[in-house]
Amino acid sequence: MKQNPEPIRSLLAIVVTWNGGEEAALAVRSLVRQSVPDRALSVLVVDNGSADDTVPRCRAEGAAVLELGENLGYGTAANRGMAFARADAYVLCNQDAIYEQGFVAGLADALDASPGAGAATAQVRLAGRFERDAEGGFVGHDGERWRRVEEGGVELLNSTGNQVTRSGNGRDRGWLAPVGTEFPRAVFGIHGGACALRAAAVAPLGGFDERYFMYYEDTDLSWRLREAGWTVVYAAEAVSVHRHAGSSGTASARFIEWNTRNRLWCALRNGPFAMRLTATTRTALSAARAGVSFLRARGDADAREAARARIRGALAGLRGARRLAAQRRAAHEDTTRGASRGVSGGASRADGGRLPVLLDFTSLPPQLGGVGRYLEGLAAGIEELGGRPRIVLRREHEAHFRALAPHAELHLAPGWIGRRGLRFLWEQTGLLRLASSVGAAAIHSPHYTFPLAAGVRRVVTVHDATFFSDPEAHTGLKRRFFAWWIRRGTRANVRLVAPSAATAREIERYAGRPARPILVAHHGVDREVFRRPEAAEVEAFRKRHGLGEAPWIAFLGTIEPRKRVGELVRAHRALCKADPDAPLLLVSGARGWDADAAAELDREAGRADSKVRELGYLPLEELRALLGGAVAFCYPSIAEGFGLPVLEAMACGAPVVATRLSALPEVAGDAAEYCEPEAASIEAALRRLAERPDLRERRAAAGLRRAGKFTWARCAELHLEAYR
Template identity: 55%
Template sequence: MLVDATSVPPNRGGVARYIAGLLDGLAALDVRVDVVVKPADLAWLRDTAPTHRYHPAPTWTSSRPLRLVWEQLGLPGMLRRVGADVLHSPHYTFPVLHAARTVVTLHDATFFSDPGAHSALKVRFFRAWTRLARRLARATIAPSAATVAELDRLAGRPRRPTVVAHLGVDRGVFHPPTDDELRAFRAAHGMADGDDWIAFLGTVEPRKRLPELIAAHTALTAAEPATPPLLVAGGFGWDDTARALLERAGDHPGAPLRYLGYLPLEELRAFLGGSRAVVYPSIAEGFGLPVLEAMASGADVLTTDRLAIPEVGGDTVTYTDPDAVPIQDALATMLADEPAARAARADRIARAGRRAAGFTWAACAERHVEVYA
């Protein structure tokens, strides 16, 4: 079995979390695989899941266009050299001439169901590869039943049914933060002990509805000046409106809106679990990993019931419509400080933590092993 990990992005977000989690889950099952990886990611993945056998790809695969060329021309040779019968391509694209030996992961159906959430180029590219994978690949995997349903509805008949493998959460990283971790996070970001905040974590792109969240928070702050500041963490995608709002705000301690950019992985549980609320008003998710990570970190989560998110949150998170006024109203209710509101919040957080514990990378890996066989 060869896993192609060369699609790990430079920021090691997104698909990198999936690849690292899957390899860790396979190791927990005592399943060893071969992994091809870009040289820059070799030490990181080897530290994450050291029991596997790692092979460096050419250094020039750090260029995305050249990596796609290598995938078609060089990866088949790697498959032969390691003696693997099956290849796992974990991010849509795969060597077409070896499709019958390849398992492909399709993370998202929104290239079909919500094309306006992506650039036109991404829509054309990922629609084409999704259709090819479903027609040609040995098997396809998706992270949620909602994604499979959307693919079946919009992307044509597959060669065989797409398998659901829910993602997991790394409980070594995402768990309720300690008091020391919260003090360190506040100190690192210019906050005093006891300061509260509202958190958003994710790529800044249209489907995440950040302009609506910012408008909701602005209105709530105008009505109730004691509203905690909104702290946004994550990289810029292609949402020009949200980008302009965040760049204008900058990162100024004490301001009602702050853009923190990328946060180190070791800060995320404090950022999420220490917040008064994590707000993730996305309208299109293949799974909703930020919601799961927030639940595992002890956060009170406000999100939407669009696509896959209810498979993750169940009845342990609060749902809202993804527009400014409903977000404002729901957030105001969550931030209320009456005894009944505090008790309801504690109950949601406890139930969310128990639910999050059921999403493990070992369980995800078990589904993959079944498909690999």
């Protein structure tokens, strides 16, 4: 837990929708109209593949919309929303509720008033008024029944937070209590559809566990917040009015199956021994009773389907018991290690700020590239936070990192590791000995491979999952080698770090879900290097490369199949055919193994009238002019672990054209002009920017704002959590 978290200054309200229609639009309207003095509030709708008019209705209310295209569940949608835009706190909202004025401010005030709180949960009221009725459909914890009435009656509470019974059953505290009933500020957990999550608390935990799909994901996260040292507080002044079970219905087979399964999963993963035993026994007995009910319910299709759903849920829950036990052990080890060092996560003053981790930079090639910029930013970010990184590197990189991180403790690797096979051998032997000799309790391996011996805590960065998702982009040997290491990382006792939520999901999809949640740490951007260039810098760049006065479109990156450079060249050719005054296309990056792109670039090189210039690998000091001087930066990639060139282009003030695939929307947000990775779509996007100066200006301004949200200090802060 962070000892003194920053005050809440920015909030993102996330409304998860699915076929909500007018009801969802009303929820969004009530959030857009919230007053939050001295704080910034944005509203984002994350739509789970609605087939009705939910999306246009919500857009009309002024919310940004992230369309997922299919129903991925509540927890996944909430995670996508939290990854979409950065904020100090995320306010999670159901689509079937109205949020009274002061709802958002009340939650933010509660977090600021309780620095140790990782989350604040609201007062949720049931819509309408109620009276007691022995035949009523609303049943309280005490067995009292209520029904809605048109006139008279009283207002009732839905929730003042979450509680867990001794058998692992999660329930709403205050369910069906009259409005006005007071409850303690301290509470076990959140109501997932009306709460605020502190970003500093939830990010290191990886957000919601997406396996739950729906139900108990909020209870599970509450357990994990508490395990990490955070509390949950109740904000009575933050009021939501909720139509209970408006999106699913508590009598549906879907509810019965998921509720049965998830209740057991949550108890097995988080609860004490007595709770785990009771929950397992209860679930087994429930399945047995459901089997009897199924046999007796001949002719009653609904009853038989409900029984089948309960059996399916129980069996799914019981099948996951072994895996959840492993997760529980891993979480306990994390907590024990954290407690032994205190809560700060950083280095002590007595140790001169040195971190208890050794960062292995020996995998860096001579030309640093994207991974190199990640490690440059990480080292600088750690120093910005007052830490003193311990780094082992090759001799050819010593001067560079000495200048970049002057307070770092640098160790030189043996010269003979220059051959790749020998480096892997040293990683399994010499790296461990070095870590022991310098007193490091952990090793950070920032490029897929890591020491297999389990005698030291291991943190491993996996940059993307293209070895699975885009296998043709790699040689067979390389694909098999790195795919093996990624799978090994998900099964070993290591902490995996990914640069985006999209990459974390891909890793789990192809290689399996690790025992510990994958830590998502977005890259940052060096604003000293990547900023709007001066006019003199752009002019010098023009002269150096013989560009004259012509405008240009820029591409930056290794030329490999997934980047779709061939499609970009064909799109540019079509643009030039329609408009002889179209901008140049400047392609910067080393040629990889993309035969299609190579053929297109060679074809252009043989044309006297070609407007394509292949610049090759450019030094870092030229990138600002390349990007910031462009009328557009185009990056039609189909698979990215993060998409650092997009962030760097936005920071330099370039309007960005990109695809909506993999991590790119997570980086570009609403700042990019999006396209499909085909020539016709790329050309159309470039044409829109070429023909509309106002659109170029809007995209450039939005990109600058967006880039400001990504810092290396924040990236380093999340890594420090992993090093604990």
